[in-house]
Amino acid sequence: MNFPILSSLILLPFIGALFLLFSKDKNSNAVKYVALFTSFVNFLISIYLWYLFDLSTSNFQFIEERVWLKEFINYKVGIDGISILFIILTTFITPLCIISVNNTIKDRLRDFLIAILVMESLMIGVFCSLDLVVFYLFFEAGLIPMFLIIGIWGGTRRVYSAFKFFLYTLLGSVLMLIAIISIYWMSGTTDIINLYELGIDPKYQNLLWLAFFSSFAVKTPMWPFHTWLPDAHVEAPTAGSVLLAAILLKMAGYGFIRFSLGLFPLASELFTPLVYVLSLIAIVYTSLVALMQEDMKKLIAYSSVAHMGFVTLGIFTVTQQGLEGSIIQMISHGLVSAALFLCVGVIYDRMHSRLIKTYGGLVSVIPKYSILFMLFTLAALGLPGTSGFVGEFLILMGAFKDNFLVAVIASFGVIFGAVYMLWLYRRVVFGSLINKDLLKMPDLDNSEKFILWSLAVPVLFFGFYPEPLINTIELSVKSLIEMYNFNLIMYAPEVQK
Amino acid sequence: MNNLNFVSPEIFISLAIMFLLILGVFKKNSSSLIHNLSIGFLLITGVLILNNPSDQIFTLFGSSYIIDYLSSFMKILTILAGVFVLSISTKYLKIFKIFLIEYPILILCSILGMMVMISSNDLIVFYVGLELQSLALYVLATFNRDQLKSSEAGLKYFVLSALSSGLLLYGCSLIYGFSGSTNFNTIGAAMNSTNYGLTFGIVFILVGLSFKISAVPFHMWAPDVYEGSPTSVTLFLALVPKVAALTVFIRFLYIPFIDMIEQWQPILIFISIASMIFGAVAAIGQNNLKRLIAYSSISHIGYALAGLSVGTNEGIQSSIVYISIYLVMNLGFFSCLLMMKRNDQYFETIDDLSGLSKNHPIISLSLLVILFSLAGIPPLAGFFAKFYIFKSVIEQSMYFLAIVGLLSTVVAAFYYLRIIKVIYFDKEVEKYDTDHNIWLRISLTFSTLLILLYFIFPSKLVEIVSRINII
Numbered sequence: 003m004n005f006p007i008l009s010s011l012i013l014l015p016f017i018g019a020l021f022l023l024f025s026k027d028k029n030s031n032a033v034k035y036v037a038l039f040t041s042f043v044n045f046l047i048s049i050y051l052w053y054l055f056d057l058s059t060s061n062f063q064f065i066e067e068r069v070w071l072k073e074f075i076n077y078k079v080g081i082d083g084i085s086i087l088f089i090i091l092t093t094f095i096t097p098l099c100i101i102s103v104n105n106t107i108k109d110r111l112r113d114f115l116i117a118i119l120v121m122e123s124l125m126i127g128v129f130c131s132l133d134l135v136v137f138y139l140f141f142e143a144g145l146i147p148m149f150l151i152i153g154i155w156g157g158t159r160r161v162y163s164a165f166k167f168f169l170y171t172l173l174g175s176v177l178m179l180i181a182i183i184s185i186y187w188m189s190g191t192t193d194i195i196n197l198y199e200l201g202i203d204p205k206y207q208n209l210l211w212l213a214f215f216s217s218f219a220v221k222t223p224m225w226p227f228h229t230w231l232p233d234a235h236v237e238a239p240t241a242g243s244v245l246l247a248a249i250l251l252k253m254a255g256y257g258f259i260r261f262s263l264g265l266f267p268l269a270s271e272l273f274t275p276l277v278y279v280l281s282l283i284a285i286v287y288t289s290l291v292a293l294m295q296e297d298m299k300k301l302i303a304y305s306s307v308a309h310m311g312f313v314t315l316g317i318f319t320v321t322q323q324g325l326e327g328s329i330i331q332m333i334s335h336g337l338v339s340a341a342l343f344l345c346v347g348v349i350y351d352r353m354h355s356r357l358i359k360t361y362g363g364l365v366s367v368i369p370k371y372s373i374l375f376m377l378f379t380l381a382a383l384g385l386p387g388t389s390g391f392v393g394e395f396l397i398l399m400g401a402f403k404d405n406f407l408v409a410v411i412a413s414f415g416v417i418f419g420a421v422y423m424l425w426l427y428r429r430v431v432f433g434s435l436i437n438k439d440l441l442k443m444p445d446l447d448n449s450e451k452f453i454l455w456s457l458a459v460p461v462l463f464f465g466f467y468p469e470p471l472i473n474t475i476e477l478s479v480k481s482l483i484e485m486y487n488f489n490l491i492m493y494a495p496e497v498q499k
Numbered sequence: 500m501n502n503l504n505f506v507s508p509e510i511f512i513s514l515a516i517m518f519l520l521i522l523g524v525f526k527k528n529s530s531s532l533i534h535n536l537s538i539g540f541l542l543i544t545g546v547l548i549l550n551n552p553s554d555q556i557f558t559l560f561g562s563s564y565i566i567d568y569l570s571s572f573m574k575i576l577t578i579l580a581g582v583f584v585l586s587i588s589t590k591y592l593k594i595f596k597i598f599l600i601e602y603p604i605l606i607l608c609s610i611l612g613m614m615v616m617i618s619s620n621d622l623i624v625f626y627v628g629l630e631l632q633s634l635a636l637y638v639l640a641t642f643n644r645d646q647l648k649s650s651e652a653g654l655k656y657f658v659l660s661a662l663s664s665g666l667l668l669y670g671c672s673l674i675y676g677f678s679g680s681t682n683f684n685t686i687g688a689a690m691n692s693t694n695y696g697l698t699f700g701i702v703f704i705l706v707g708l709s710f711k712i713s714a715v716p717f718h719m720w721a722p723d724v725y726e727g728s729p730t731s732v733t734l735f736l737a738l739v740p741k742v743a744a745l746t747v748f749i750r751f752l753y754i755p756f757i758d759m760i761e762q763w764q765p766i767l768i769f770i771s772i773a774s775m776i777f778g779a780v781a782a783i784g785q786n787n788l789k790r791l792i793a794y795s796s797i798s799h800i801g802y803a804l805a806g807l808s809v810g811t812n813e814g815i816q817s818s819i820v821y822i823s824i825y826l827v828m829n830l831g832f833f834s835c836l837l838m839m840k841r842n843d844q845y846f847e848t849i850d851d852l853s854g855l856s857k858n859h860p861i862i863s864l865s866l867l868v869i870l871f872s873l874a875g876i877p878p879l880a881g882f883f884a885k886f887y888i889f890k891s892v893i894e895q896s897m898y899f900l901a902i903v904g905l906l907s908t909v910v911a912a913f914y915y916l917r918i919i920k921v922i923y924f925d926k927e928v929e930k931y932d933t934d935h936n937i938w939l940r941i942s943l944t945f946s947t948l949l950i951l952l953y954f955i956f957p958s959k960l961v962e963i964v965s966r967i968n969i970i
Contacts (some may be wrong), residue, residue, distance in 0.1 A: 070957065071961070072958040072961070072962065138877065139882075142876060142877045143876070146871055147915070153919075161920055164924075165913070165916060168912070169912060169913060172908075172912055173909045176905035176909060177902070177905070179889070180889065180893065180898070180905060183893045183901075184893055185888075187892070187894050212785060339916050426781075
C-alpha cells in the first residue's frame with residue numbers, strides 16, 4: 003500500500019492539462035470531455051481515499067516524503083480528518099465547474115479548461131501539503147490561473163478585478179513568506195508535524211501569527227480586507243466564481259486551523275478578541291451591505307464574507323463544537339455558494355443581466371429552476387435540514403461556550419442572513435412579471451439540472467445526517483484542541499512573566 | 500611559467516580576437532563567417548575553462564590573478580550568455596544592416612575584459628579588465644550609428660561611465676595610499692579598520708561598481724542606454740556585465756574588507772533597498788519594453804545586492820543563484836522581444852504586444868511564464884531565486900531588508916501583470932512574422948522550460964553554487 007495516492011491526486015489534473023495543451027482542437031466538446039474525464043477520475047480517487055481513510059486515529063495518514071531542496075525542505079504531503087474533506091470538496095466541485103462551462107465560455111475553451119485543471123491540482127496541493135514551504139508554493143501558485151480566469155474570461159471590469167485580486171492576495175502572502183523563513187531559522191525545519199512537536203518560541207509567536215494572519219485574512223476574506231472579493235466574483239465567469247467561492251476561500255480557513263491554531267496557540271489565544279471583533283463586523287456589516295446590493299453576484303459575494311465570518315468565529319472559539327461547525331460550515335458554504343453562483347449563472351446566460359431588477363416573477367416561467375434556487379437560498383440562510391444549519395448551529399454553540407455576548411451578536415447575523423437571502427429570492431422569483439423578455443426563458447436543461455441536483459443532494463443529505471462529516475473530523479479536531487490547550491498550560495507561566 | 504595553462508582561456512580568446520580581426524580585414528564579406536567562428540571560439544573557451552581544476556585555488560602573476568571555483572563558474576555563465584547573445588542576434592543585425600565583423604569581435608573583447616575582471620585579485624588588474632569591457636560596450640551601444648538614439652546612448656554611456664571610472668580610480672588610489680598595496684590579499688592583511696582613508700576608498704569603489712551594475716542612485720544611464728542601443732546590444736548589456744561586476748563586488752568586499760563589514764554593509768543595504776523600490780516604482784509608467792526591462796533589471800540587481808549585503812557564504816551563494824536565474828529569465832524575455840518583427844521592422848512597446856496570445860499562443864505562454872517568474876510568483880524559478888535571497892537575509896535577522904524587499908515585489912508584480920494583461924486580455928493587433936531563427940526558438944524554449952521546470956530539481960543549481968566558499 004505504498005502507492006503515492008496523494009501525489010497522484012495532485013498530478014492527475016495537471017497531466018490532463020498537459021494533454022489538453024498539446025491538443026490541436028481548441029473549442030470542441032472533445033476537449034471538454036478530456037477535462038471532465040480527468041477531474042471525474044480524480045473525484046473517484048478521492049472518494050476511494052475517503053474509504054481507505056482510517057477514522058480511528060488523529061495522526062496524519064498517507065504520508066509521502068521526498069527530498070526536494072536538499073538538506074532544507076522535503077516535499078511532504080499527508081492528510082488528516084480535516085484536510086480530506088476539503089480535498090473531496092475540491093474534486094467534487096471541479097467536474098461540476100467543467101460541466102457548467104457548456105454555455106458560458108465560448109472563446110478559448112481549451113485554455114479555460116487547462117486553467118481550471120491546473121487550479122484543481124494546486125488546490126489539492128494546498129490541502130495536503132505538510133510542509134510550510136510546499137504549502138506556500140501551492141497557495142501562491144494558485145494566483146496565476148485565477149488571475150487568468152478572471153482576466154481573460156471575465157466581464158467588463160475584468161482587468162481591474164483581476165489586478166485587485168492578484169495584488170491584494172500577493173501583498174498578504176509575502177509577509178507569510180517572511181514568517182515561514184523565520185520559522186525555518188528558529189526551528190530548523192518547516193515540516194508541520196515536527197513543528198507541532200517542537201512548538202514555536204512564545205516570544206515570536208505574536209509576530210509570526212500576525213504575518214500568517216495577514217495572508218489568511220485577505221484570502222478568507224475578513225473585514226476590512228474583503229473588498230477584492232465582490233469585484234473578483236462579479237467579474238469572474240461563473241465557473242471561476244464557483245471555484246473562488248467554493249474552494250479558494252476555504253484555503254484560508256484551513257490555514258487558520260492548521261497553522262494559526264496549530265503552530266501559534268499562545269498568539270491565537272491572545273488575538274482571539276481581535277478575530278472575534280473582525281468576524282462579528284463581517285457578519286453584521288457585510289450582511290447589511292449585502293442587503294443593499296443590486297447585482298446578484300455581488301450580493302452572494304458579500305454573503306460569502308458574512309459566512310466566512312462565522313467560520314473564523316467558530317475556529318477561534320477553539321471548542322470541539324465551534325471547530326467542527328466551522329469545518330462543516332466551510333464544506334456547506336462550498337456547496338451552497340457554488341450552487342448559488344451557478345443559479346445566477348443560469349439566468350445570466352439567458353438574459354445577460356445580473357441585476358436583480360431585471361427579474362421578477364420567474365416562478366411562473368421556470369418553475370424547476372425556482373425550486374432548486376429556493377433550496378439553496380434556504381441552505382444559505384441555514385434552515386434546519388440543510389447543511390448550512392448544522393454548521394451555523396455548531397458554531398453558535400461553540401461561541402456560547404466561549405463568550406455569551408459574541409454568540410448573541412452572531413445570532414443576529416443569522417437573522418440578517420435570512421433577510422437578504424429571502425429578499426433576493428422574493429425579488430427574483432416571486433413578484434409580478436414585468437419584464438416581458440423573461441417569458442422566453444427556457445427552463446433548466448439537462449446539464450444544469452444535473453449540476454444543481456448533484457449539489458442539492460449532499461446539501462440535504464448532510465443537513466439531515468451530518469454524521470459522516472463529523473466522524474471524519476472528530477478525532478483530528480479533538481487532538482488539535484488538546485494540543486492547543488496543552489501548549490497554553492505549558493507556556494502559561496512564561497507568558498505571565 | 501608552467502602555470503600559464505590556467506589562463507589558457509584568456510590567452511585563447513585574445514588570440515582568437517586578433518585572428519578574427521585579421522581575417523575580417525583580409526577576407527571580403529566575411530561577417531557571417533566571423534560571427535559563426537566567434538561563437539565557436541567562445542565555446543572552445545568555455546571548454547578550456549571547464550578544463551581547469553575546479554576545486555583548488557591558484558593565484559598567478561604575483562597573486563594578482565586568481566583562478567578558483569567562483570571564477571570558473573562566473574566565466575562559464577558569462578560565456579554561455581555571450582554565446583546566446585551572439586547566436587540569437589544575427590537576424591536583427593542583418594535587418595538593421597549592421598551585420599559587420601566588428602560586432603562579434605567587440606563582444607569577444609568585452610567578454611575577455613569580463614573574464615579578467617572575474618579573476619582579478621588586484622585593483623589594477625581589475626581596472627584593466629573593467630576598462631576593456633566598458634570600452635567595447637561603448638562602441639557596441641553606438642553600433643547602429645545611423646540612428647540618433649543609438650549614438651546618443653553610446654555617448655551618454657561613455658561620459659557617465661568615464662566619470663564613474665574616475666571615481667573608482669580615485670578609490671583605488673586611496674586604498675593604495677592607506678594600505679600600501681593594490682593586491683586584495685595584502686590589503687586585507689594590512690588593514691586597519693580605524694582608518695578613514697580606507698573607508699573612503701571603499702565608498703568610491705562601491706560607487707564605481709554600482710554604476711556598472713546600474714544600482715540606484717547610480718542608475719540614471721541605464722534606461723536611456725537600454726532604449727537607445729540596438730536590441731541585441733541591450734540584451735548583452737542587460738545580461739553579461741552584471742555577472743562580472745557582481746563577482747568583483749564579492750571579491751572586493753569579502754576578501755580584503757570582510758572585517759570592515761560594519762562600514763560597508765549599511766551602504767550596500769541602502770543601495771539594495773533603493774534599487775528594489777526605485778526599480779519597481781519607476782517601471783510602472785514605462786511603455787517601452789526595453790526601458791521597462793532596464794528598470795526591472797535595476798530592481799533585480801537590488802535583490803542580488805541584498806544577498807551580498809548579508810556577509811555570509813550563504814548570502815553570496817544566494818546572490819549568485821539569483822543572478823544565474825536572472826540571466827535565464829532575461830534571455831527568454833529578449834528572445835521574445837527579438838521575435839516581435841513584422842516586415843523587417845521591430846516593435847518594442849507594450850502596446851505592440853496587444854492580444855499576442857490570439858496569434859502567437861506559444862510565444863505568449865513563454866512570456867507568461869517568464870513574466871510571472873520575473874515577478875517572483877511560485878513555483879517558477881524567479882520565486883526560488885528570491886526565496887534563497889530572503890532565506891539568507893532572514894538568517895541574519897535583517898527583517899527590515901526582507902520586508903521592504905518582499906513588499907517591493909508586490910509593486911513590481913504590478914507592471915509585469917500589466918504586460919500579461921496586454922498580452923492576454925486585450926484585443927489582438929496584426930500578426931508578427933514567424934520565420935524565426937532556429938537559435939531564437941531554441942533560446943526561448945530553453946529558458947522557458949528551465950524556468951518552468953526549475954521547481955522539480957531545485958537543488959541542482961544550489962549544489963553547484965554551494966561549492967563557492969569565499970569566507
